[in-house]
Amino acid sequence: MRSSHSRSAAVAAVVASALATGLLAGTADAAEGTASAEAVRIHDIQGTTRISPLNGKQVADVAGIVTGVRAYGSRGFWMQDPDADDDDATSEGVFVFTGSAPTVAVGDAVKVSGLVGEYVPGGTNSGNQSITQISKPTVTVVSSGNALPEAVAVNEYTVPAAYAPAGDPAAGGSINGLTLEPSRYALDHYEALEGMNVSIRNSRVVGASSAQYGELWVTVKGWENNNRRGGTVYGSYESQNTGRLKVQQLAPLAQQPFPVANVGDKLTGTTEGPMDYNQFGGYTLVARTLGTVAKGTLAPEKTKPQAQGELAVATYNVENLDPGDPQEKFDALAKAVVENLASPDILALEEIQDDNGAKNDGTVSAEQTLAKFTAAIAAAGGPSYQWRTVNPENNKDGGQPGGNIRQVFLFNPDRVSFTDRAAGDAATATGVTKVKGRAALTHSPGRIDPANPAWQDSRKPLAGEFVFRGRTVFVIANHFGSKGGDEGLTSHHQPPVRSSEAQRLQQAQSVNAFVKQLLAADKNARVLALGDINDFEFSETTKALEDGGALYAAVKSLPKRERYSYVFQGNAQVLDQILVSPAIKSYTYDSVHINAEFAVQNSDHDPQVLRFRP
Template identity: 75%
Template sequence: MSHISTPRLPRSAAVGAVVATALAAGLLVAGSSAASADEVRIHDIQGATRTSPLLGQQVGDVAGVVTGVRGYGSKGFWIQSPDGTADGDAATSEGIFVFTGSAAPAVRPGDAVRVSGTVGEYVPGGVRSGNQSLTQLTKPTVTVESSGNALPEPVAITATSVPDRYAPAGDPARDGSIDALPLRPRAYALDRYESLEGMNVRIGSSRVVGATDPYNELWVTVKPHENANRRGGAVYGSYSAQNGGRLQVQQLAPVSQQPFPKADVGDVLRGTTEGPLDYNQYGGYTLAARELGDVQDRALERERTREQGKGELAVATYNVENLDPGDPQAKFDALAEAVVANLASPDIVALEEIQDDNGAKNDGTVSAEATLKKFTDAIVAAGGPRYAWRSIDPENNKDGGEPGGNIRQVFLYNPERVSFTERPGGDATTPTEAVRVKGRAALTRSPGRVDPGNAAWENSRKPLAGEFVFRGRTVFVIANHFASKGGDEGLTSHHQPPRRSSEEQRLLQAQAVNGFVKDIREAQRNADVVVLGDINDFEFSGTTKALTDGGALRAAITSLPRSERYSYVYQGNSQVLDQILTSPGVGNRFSYDSVHINAEFAEQNSDHDPQVLRFRP
């Protein structure tokens, strides 16, 4: 898995503690006096930067019309000045969220209200997350003056109203933060969204770029031509191509009252979607829909790769998302069907996230024999070959992932087309090494782990290396599952560029694998080496640069057109996480396919798309 998700818990009433933490850290500055009630309007509270100039102050009788109500999770409601441009300043929002804590809001859209309360800045996910803050009123006293009023006219968010540039550079004097910078909504996408925080907004018919997820949310783009690909997604092709047209869409109505639509990438959220513009930790700027359009199904199909030729070796990688014997048989069957029908039964399949025989039960079990038997049996039942497997059991709870699950990489191989060269002695802590035997490279242990004692692999999966023989030619395969992106800041972080702290470990991991490949090539310069797996990083990342350093490897996915380079969809960005890299011995005469069967769909068997490489050793 690429991004560790924290549980979706309702926001607690401990807003004051979060603000206090921010104040203590010097990230936010509170005002020093109470604001005069007859002077304060919503735009005065919002101000022209990302944080309120009235933070921490008591304000009274702030007037507005209710534009949306949320009675679950983070309970509260949004109010907006009836005149959407009350102060004529495009940088100052005329809407704001009123947080009611554990109490369900006692207002309805169209109520004209006056609110007294404390100005706060809530940081979704906590100050350490790097997220921007949401300006709000807390501990409110609410007076309803009238009901049934017309709502403020929604602001249209369109391809032309959202700037192409994503965010300003952070202020070096403020640790790279953009919080104190004056908003420039005509220059930057993030500034445009921030200037509309809390306001009633709408989008017209928009293409879905992130499928409906289990939390009843999806992603659309208001910029239909922004890095679009042929299947309807928005490709994340560099750190400066953030796709600012993306917006998360949720609905204000509880799912029990109004089911959330199922949508795949490429579908269209048709008609008008309208409601307040929120900000949360699970994607940043989010349209909290009071009115939700309907989904037009564009019938996106799951891809099937071609079958390998008689003289071609097909090698694949597939993250099967915490597979264990306790999963429903339907999951095993669906994954098996994908291997057989969508991947055309590759000769070698490197699996990631195979769990031990009792899954997340944390009792010291490390064997995955039952998991693998159930999976390979399902492949046979789907019409595929009887795969053999090779793996090394990890030490208990030493390889990260779900506690007790003991995920690991596994080689499946079709013994009717490929043989495995067995060299005993490999275990969880003993490294395999590359040596020269009779003029050719060989591994001292096969299967074996690559440099398992290296600190780069602390609490992370260790690479699995093995020797295979296809039509008399030895091929070295190294299966990987690099460290997660958990802990990285999101694209909407108040630090710009966002901090990607997880890269530090992956960089060390990439250097270790690169060094091992160089050892193989030193023993035999023209050796065929395939490095593959869930690399958890982009094809343009420092991790990939370290893997390919010195020409030891080539990222095969770069042979595809840029619009087809992705294996995962995160927050509406189609991006590369799963990779296959090849040594110069493999040459340039290969075919590569990122087989899109999961990441773009609401119904998934895994959150990753498998990758297949075919070449002639």
């Protein structure tokens, strides 16, 4: 329990009266009635579920101490009742939405009258939980310079191991109407602290800082699914990592620059402020007082160079690269290809934009983008890569409008040759045939199944036929549909709705069917399907790619805590993959961590490299 204090008999009587008259009946009765004039306290507003029992009601003279003031964005302030009740499920803090710059200061004792409501960051269709708030307020400052309510410590001892209760089937899977159990579930614990003054101490950074948004991610459970580089790994849909918490600076960035922090650094000392709920990431400690970043020793990795008889194949999402990007970005990406990826023989690139980037004028060629990038690689000491691609139809492949992102093969002609076979166009599907008794592509480079509805407004797979030391290798470069539109882990639906999976599942089935055609023509065909799969190694998408033993996700050859290529909201996870056909029996796989864990990035993805002897 947060406090041994209990409600006074007068408050209990007011609440009982309100219950009897239906004022606490919930959200169904949304008329702006008035809830028991003088005696309503913050914990009465918050109640024991995620939705206030006074939602839609006017309240008068609600007392509290101001614990944080936000004069930008969603303007308002947090206040907290220092005299807590004895129910850990009822928060003692609440946000007061003023709309304009608040006229109160931290430490002011105030009385607030206004309308209780539930605000959903991102809108009701986002699946996000709501923030209980008082809007249209009348604020009276009673006194100033008061001591703040003691911060509630959030740490490995207070946050439960279970993440969230299962949603109520009768409510469409929502947990909104369930009574909070803060000692049992992490999301209930955080919700029961909504609006309250909380603190963390000496927490490890698991999501690098963002100078743009003034935020980072920490874990208060340093042992939870940790990896050797300091992150926390998302290894299944049931491993949400309960200790993750977003920390955002309360002071405007213009007044106070946010510290630079990489994964594995530590946020030392005390970080203290109100517990908020953010559209992008859920529960957030809005730091009135920010700890100090103690730098770690994290460094970008370098993969082992391939041996003379090994073929090195890599995939790298270069994040909307176009000729208008600064030369520094081209040089940094090129240096990574040479020094960190050891100049792979074949490199599949994702998110190569057309020759004028996001300018939406019908341009689809990426020749200038590729010429500039390959020149930068050569200048960095790498090989003189050649390239193959198929230009998309204008604005038919998703991504940034006008950018026309596509996959591209780079290859080192001194080590590997490309077999050109009647290069296909954006709408022409490559197929499988036999040449001299061996499987071959009808179009190389060519697109796989581009007319399939699975690829609508999405990147179509690019297939190519390569030869290394006399052995044919088929490579399929992919960039599956994004996770945009999926609900976050802190959704009020539990489990969250992952609507984007349906398209990726169909895309995986399309690629799997094509690989099976190759294997039907030659059961010993060496096939690699790789790229930004935008899904986890344990997902239904990956299972569909592997169906029937046609492919195997090579990232699963790594220890579980080393499987990640991307860091999202403090969770290190797999999005980029290389899958291999059965003929590729022995290989070395490396997820080369050079971007995702760092505040300064050349891309938000880590490249993947696989080496084998065909």
